[in-house]
Amino acid sequence: MRFWKMNGAGNDFVILNNLEEHLPLEQLPQIARTLCERHMSIGADGLMVVDAPSQGGDYRMLFYNSDGSVGEMCGNGARCICRYGYENGLAGETQTVETTAGIVTGRRIDQRLYRIRLNDPTTVRLDSPVEADGVTYVCSYVELGNPGIPHAVVPYAGLRQADENELRELGRAIRWNKVFPKGANVNFYEITGEDLIFERTFERGVEDFTYACGTGTGSVVTVLTLQGKVSGHGVQVDMTGGRLVIDAERVHSHIASLYLTGPTNVVCRGEVTDEDLIIM
Numbered sequence: 666m667r668f669w670k671m672n673g674a675g676n677d678f679v680i681l682n683n684l685e686e687h688l689p690l691e692q693l694p695q696i697a698r699t700l701c702e703r704h705m706s707i708g709a710d711g712l713m714v715v716d717a718p719s720q721g722g723d724y725r726m727l728f729y730n731s732d733g734s735v736g737e738m739c740g741n742g743a744r745c746i747c748r749y750g751y752e753n754g755l756a757g758e759t760q761t762v763e764t765t766a767g768i769v770t771g772r773r774i775d776q777r778l779y780r781i782r783l784n785d786p787t788t789v790r791l792d793s794p795v796e797a798d799g800v801t802y803v804c805s806y807v808e809l810g811n812p813g814i815p816h817a818v819v820p821y822a823g824l825r826q827a828d829e830n831e832l833r834e835l836g837r838a839i840r841w842n843k844v845f846p847k848g849a850n851v852n853f854y855e856i857t858g859e860d861l862i863f864e865r866t867f868e869r870g871v872e873d874f875t876y877a878c879g880t881g882t883g884s885v886v887t888v889l890t891l892q893g894k895v896s897g898h899g900v901q902v903d904m905t906g907g908r909l910v911i912d913a914e915r916v917h918s919h920i921a922s923l924y925l926t927g928p929t930n931v932v933c934r935g936e937v938t939d940e941d942l943i944i945m
């Protein structure tokens with residue numbers, strides 16, 4: 666089984682091409698759990714599988730979190746898979762990717778820089794109170810696409826200096842809060858300059874912080890653009906693993922388009938030989 670290991674701003678993935686591997690779909694959650702484990706196997710935040718398109722796209726992208734759960738979409742993953750698609754001859758410099766959340770289009774800017782149009786926000790709930798550990802947090806909720814990937818957007822003063830363990834516990838409490846029926850990725854942010862944000866995301870399905878989250882940055886900038894706190898144009902979002910840039914086009918009280926731009930890295934390519942993997 667051939668694989669690529671990639672990351673987008675430090676959000677890392679194992680990529681398999683099912684047009685060649687022909688793995689049964691029902692085995693993919695188990696394969697994701699095995700290969701994403703950081704001590705026993707390759708290690709990654711998620712597994713992405715390229716499969717045959719069914720809606721006129723160049724290919725279909727299946728996304729599994731490291732715990733084997735399905736993600737509707739992954740912004741950094743989609744940027745990486747566009748590079749994978751381009752470099753493997755599956756698509757050209759502009760491409761159409763079929764994701765569970767809907768169609769995502771992507772564009773190669775240069776060897777490492779890729780830009781995608783994220784799924785449009787389908788649900789936006791600004792500033793509703795969420796209670797965690799007896800404290801009320803003012804928290805917005807965004808879903809991108811349909812079925813939408815769920816994001817909580819939480820302002821957090823002094824985020825850079827915050828105690829990581831405390832923040833993780835809070836992230837976990839909000840992630841499991843009953844007001845979010847699908848759960849949520851929890852995006853803590855602070856505004857650090859004009860159109861400049863620092864963000865950390867506690868991810869559903871990884872159940873920890875990742876180094877970056879593309880749909881998370883899109884959700885934060887959606888909220889802040891609607892609230893008039895950022896311009897929406899070229900908003901820079903710094904995360905642990907690098908800088909992502911969001912362009913959000915605001916039309917009246919909604920976001921009409923959302924673009925994510927950022928770096929990719931092909932870390933290695935090779936053959937999976939993990940002897941713990943059971944493939945029927």
Ligand SMILES: N[C@H](CCC[C@H](N)C(=O)O)C(=O)O
Pocket residue numbers: 676730735736737738739740741742814815849850868869870871875877878879880881
């Ligand atoms: N890191 C990803 C999102 C993964 C989504 C996953 N954590 C889920 O909620 O299923 C991104 O760049 O958009």
